Amino acid sequence: MNTSDSSMNAGHQQRSVEHSADTTSDWDVVIVGGGAAGLWLLNLLNARGYRAVLCEQTTLGGAQSMASQGMIHGGIKYALGAALTGASEAIARMPERWRSCISGNGEIDLRQVQVVANEYHMWSNGALGKLGSFFASHALRGRVEALAPAAYPDVFKNAQFDGTVHKLHDLVLDVASLLQVLAAPQQNRLIAGQAISANFDESANMQSLTLADGRELRANQFVFAAGAGNSVFCDALKQAGHSHAPATQLRPLHQVFVQHAHLSPLFAHCITGIRRAEPRLTITTHPTPGGGLGWYIGGHLATSGVQRDRDIQIDVTRQELNATLPWIDWNRAEISTLRIDRAEPRQTLGAKPDEACVVRCGNALLCWPTKLSLVPDLGDQVLNAIDPAVDPSASDSSAEQRDSSVEPGAERPIVATAPWLA
Numbered sequence: 001m002n003t004s005d006s007s008m009n010a011g012h013q014q015r016s017v018e019h020s021a022d023t024t025s026d027w028d029v030v031i032v033g034g035g036a037a038g039l040w041l042l043n044l045l046n047a048r049g050y051r052a053v054l055c056e057q058t059t060l061g062g063a064q065s066m067a068s069q070g071m072i073h074g075g076i077k078y079a080l081g082a083a084l085t086g087a088s089e090a091i092a093r094m095p096e097r098w099r100s101c102i103s104g105n106g107e108i109d110l111r112q113v114q115v116v117a118n119e120y121h122m123w124s125n126g127a128l129g130k131l132g133s134f135f136a137s138h139a140l141r142g143r144v145e146a147l148a149p150a151a152y153p154d155v156f157k158n159a160q161f162d163g164t165v166h167k168l169h170d171l172v173l174d175v176a177s178l179l180q181v182l183a184a185p186q187q188n189r190l191i192a193g194q195a196i197s198a199n200f201d202e203s204a205n206m207q208s209l210t211l212a213d214g215r216e217l218r219a220n221q222f223v224f225a226a227g228a229g230n231s232v233f234c235d236a237l238k239q240a241g242h243s244h245a246p247a248t249q250l251r252p253l254h255q256v257f258v259q260h261a262h263l264s265p266l267f268a269h270c271i272t273g274i275r276r277a278e279p280r281l282t283i284t285t286h287p288t289p290g291g292g293l294g295w296y297i298g299g300h301l302a303t304s305g306v307q308r309d310r311d312i313q314i315d316v317t318r319q320e321l322n323a324t325l326p327w328i329d330w331n332r333a334e335i336s337t338l339r340i341d342r343a344e345p346r347q348t349l350g351a352k353p354d355e356a357c358v359v360r361c362g363n364a365l366l367c368w369p370t371k372l373s374l375v376p377d378l379g380d381q382v383l384n385a386i387d388p389a390v391d392p393s394a395s396d397s398s399a400e401q402r403d404s405s406v407e408p409g410a411e412r413p414i415v416a417t418a419p420w421l422a
């Protein structure tokens, strides 16, 4: 069975599956998608003896990963409904997990990754009300810490601020440096190309992927970490007979980038007056093209902003900043917006998924970290779900043949530029 049968071809141009001159090679694993998830898995699998390669259609991280705020969080923001859910427990271990890698003691060496903030804050103008006692409760002990004014981030050291600031043990990474560090040791295993269709055998096992330029990638196993691009292969797997292949969902966001001559670094959620388990504003700070600092803002402003056009979103941003940080003159801010979708396995009523998701369909794994923070958890799930690597000592291939390098001199995908620098 193969996808030259139109029912298998996921709506893309049909291609023959005869393995002839355009066959690149045989691998243990082909990973589709070079965001944070795919690059993490490429490192993990090659370190465990798999001959794994990754194909990326544009730039590394150029979809969700580089647009993310880079927060490695323990899920406290999901507990803002004043109850700890299973979700917040599942994610709670992630900051420590990343910290181990950053100190060189984890499963992947991330010592060269730039940590832009080693803690995260949460502020409320005025009294915190019920949330205050929740933060002080036993359930959150050690995870949320009330700060004395002397320890506030600079922006709150202002006589007009009469609220509270809490510290979270979360961290913020420079995502570009994360992707560089993950890609650097794997350069020879990166393939520039867009996977457009999958080819199956009679048992609905995937045999190969066809790239847009006609090359074919054959492997024993396939891992899809392509974000929004996974949906084509979910459909193909379903049509091949894997009826449990998940459907996908996109959750749109309308993010904002604010530049102002007098911004100081701020990494904080604003929780003033919130009535849902979502911060009003989620702010991270990044360098601007002009050498200054800009605030990248998500949270409720970005989810509710999906309904607003660019100009109205900019007006609402100014109103929100005036309401929550009124001592800064926001009329002098330069504000731009970015529309970007989160790509996830479909949830009931389009809800936010709680955990990383890996679904096995024959020899293919469909993967979504659902959060940058959960990429290590995704790695664990993939290692549990994937078939063991062929033991090199049991194979008659030489060590050189088992190296998963793709042709020397071939074009390699490069790391994307952050949207606010582009």
Ligand SMILES: Cc1cc2nc3c(=O)[nH]c(=O)nc-3n(C[C@H](O)[C@H](O)[C@H](O)COP(=O)(O)OP(=O)(O)OC[C@H]3O[C@@H](n4cnc5c(N)ncnc54)[C@H](O)[C@@H]3O)c2cc1C
Binding pocket: 032, 033, 034, 035, 036, 037, 038, 055, 056, 057, 058, 059, 060, 061, 062, 063, 064, 065, 066, 067, 068, 069, 070, 071, 072, 073, 193, 194, 195, 196, 225, 226, 227, 228, 229, 230, 253, 255, 298, 340, 341, 342, 343, 367, 368, 369, 370, 371, 372, 373, 374
């Ligand atoms: C605005 C925003 C802010 C966020 N902030 C945070 C945060 O602060 N903390 C957090 O934990 N999470 C955050 N997230 C979520 C996080 O960014 C994502 O969960 C994570 O980056 C997903 O990584 P990924 O590698 O699965 O997907 P992606 O980064 O989307 O990578 C998928 C890659 O696959 C490639 N691809 C697609 N189709 C094909 C194909 N057919 N062939 C070859 N390549 C293909 C794409 O070009 C892309 O490079 C945020 C998300 C958004 C949108």
